[in-house]
Amino acid sequence: MNPAHFKALCGLLLLLSAPAVAQSGTLHGTVVTQPGARPLEGVRVTATSPALKAEQVGTTDAQGNYRLPRLPPGTYALRFEKESFLPQTRTDVLLKPDATVRINAELSSGGDITVERPVSPGTPQRIFEPLSPFVPPYRAEADGVARVLPPTIPFAGPEDDRERAPAWALPHMPVLVPDGAVQYLYRSADDVPPPEFRTRSSDGVNPTIDTEEDRFSVLFVDVKTASYALARDYLQRDVLPDERTVWAEEFINSFGYGDEGQANGPFIINIEGFPSPSRKGYHVLRVGVKAREALPDVGVQVEFGREAVARYRLVGYERASPAPEPLDDDEEEHDTPMRAGQSITAIYEVKIRGPAIAFGRLHVNYDDPGGSSRRVLMLLPSSVLKSSYARAAPATRLAYVASAFAEKLRGSFWMRTLDWARLHALWEEVGEPLRSRQDVAELGALIRKAQALDKRKDRYERQVPLTNMDLDQAPDAAD
Template sequence: MKSATPRWLCCLLLLLALPASGQEGTVAGTVLHSSSQQPLPGVRVSATSPVLQAERATTTDAQGRYALRLPPGRYALRFEKEAFASVTRADVEVRAGQRLEQPVSLAPTLAVASSSAFQPLAPFAPPLRLESDGVAWMAAPRTGDIRDRAPPWAMPQTPVLQMDSANQFSLMFPGGKPLRDSDTRGHGVNPTIDTEEERVSTYTFQVSTASYALTRGYLERESLPAEESVRVEDFVNSFDLGASGEQVGPFLLAVEGFPSPGRKGYHVVRVSACAREDFTDVGVQLEFERGAVARYRLVGYENQSATPEPPPDDEEVTPVPMAKGACVTAIYEVKLLRPAIAFGTLRILYEQGENTMWRRVQMLMPSSTLRSSAAKAAPATRLAYVAAAFAEKLRGSYWTRTLDWARLQALWGEVGAPLTERPDVVELGALIRKAGALDQRKDRYGPASSLSSMDADNVPGPGK
């Protein structure tokens, strides 16, 4: 009799589960090539909605078919495939027990202009305004203004586009390679950029952990490091955040954000890229949607801007390699303008092997990745922000005025287990405590009473 009990329990659980599954509906359809009308296999189809705790996703089969079972509600469906422009279907209503057909056509990201020429949909190019512009440089002043000197990507050059054996487009820039990082003549705090002035931000993947190690050594000797020696990107990338995210070509890309604890009206956005293969040169570009984002700031990477002038013909420009399994993270501060399905596009430009052509992958940054609170973000995202805020606090950044050391310590504790049990993260907490105890600097931007009227968009000018 006892041996039959588990079978009865299993039957009972099955009967209870049947009505629940019947409450779901189905979204299905076929994804076709917009020109040939042939089925597209391997298209990623994802659904996001307030009724879901996390997105649901599937991929199309050999016949281009897909099917997703979803609870009743309204959804945003996203269809993505490398070398094709992504398509989003908003406000798709799913009803219990019903099947909804949603056929979709995807167009290649590069359209044929003639039999021998191709035109990119969104050319990959560094921004016309660099993040390093407007920085209060802490080193010796540079001769002239960087805007008076033409960067290499502004030189006359014609992009050449070719298709390889895997039906992927390759992009080659004759006469030069974009996204070189050689402008290391100072280290200040990046300004906030208005998307009406420039909506494209770039940085390279050339980071180290040297600045964080140097800071640790100073604090162990009971001293604060020099502000100009602190580099945010070194702090953030000193911690293993895990290789997670969405597979886009040979990369894993992760984008996630939450309301900034220190800057009113802004979201902190973590952007991570992990290499699944080895690359000889790689760079990244974010293009923000003007209709969704009013302003943005790249936190760190100030010493990595495009080469201000082309190198001599006999000088070899050092590439930025990326090893298989390596991950690089950047933190942005973003001020949202209005709701949108996506707030921007993330693009990676990469090169494999010597004398090869550039290739590009891209991914929409959906607004669904911007959480309503830090508690709903992944622990890795919270850890990346704490590391970045720690570095900015040491630098005396205007944007951390409202974030005192006690609050920063509390944010470290809110990273949560298991990360706060890891030795390197435990050490980070100890370093934050020690820095807070040692910091006797006065607020260069005014008394504490001025915090309530602090401008969240602009650094005050001299004498203010």
């Protein structure tokens, strides 16, 4: 091309592009707390518009200010998000050519409400204060909360108990040796557990629940850790543990997850999630509740919003009784105490329908030391769902790895897409300094040991090939 023609062409292109640049506008503003009007740093501000090819994202500075420059003219929606605060969305923001538009926001904390619970039969029904205008109406307390302790496998008692015990129960029954130490006996399991110990779902793990059928899920406070200790003993002896002795909730609660979280009354609560590495379309959700003081009776329940959550599955707790117990049942034999510092951690798989302000609520019912019955309610904002495993807190990653380890040993249908090598890689991604902690390092070694020992074939491949796997429901039990 002639140099003169090339220069002329470049000049023409600059002239053509200049109006487009000049027409771009800017959205900016300040985000503060409500109440208090304190500047909020680290708020994620997301702008979406039909005029954009991809969403534009900014973050507020120490003064709560944000700025989104060079935006094409159009109608915008702005979403303001920060962990522990209720997200806010502003729609129909008109940005004209060459304009600078200020959009301020106030974010409210998604905190808790603690109320007294009447215990006398004649007490009138109380009215709860709303958490926020976005929260659906509160469910009547008469609906109840299930707080039935799961049945336990009998432990060492009279000497003849061991002689009468079935083979499957022996690994759970410690014996005392002359020096007073506890040892476990190992024997091949020739018979099967009685019906009351069988799991509720067809594939040996908890089923996936449609929220249209049941949107409430109960967490049992009294969780042991013997199952993980037993599996560790087996693996250290180069033996893969029997699937029927593996309980995911006991694996998860064998690890400490620290004191991070939001203080709510006498509890520290930690809620966080991320896209599932093994089940496409689902999020892993960690729910952690830790007592800050000793409490004589505690019940925990997760309520999923039907508008936001299509399905959910609680990992573990297969032995839990489904029979509910009324909240106002004060019989002492059902009391579930929590000592100061005691915690309970659970893992869910949750299928989100779409964008929402919040996807559920956490109910914690408790009796304080003075005998008053109280309740903590905590909104579960969608902002706790991180965009990836790497963005989740190390403690959340560890809880997931522990649960996935149990499900792999259990032969869970939902772990088919996550092989042992990938699970170990997820353990490595827990990160330092947590990964170097003795119990966490031991977990990594056990995963490697299980990988070397596991020679089982995919029991579902003939019935449901991996390429045709239904990600919402498991098949009937495979042979």
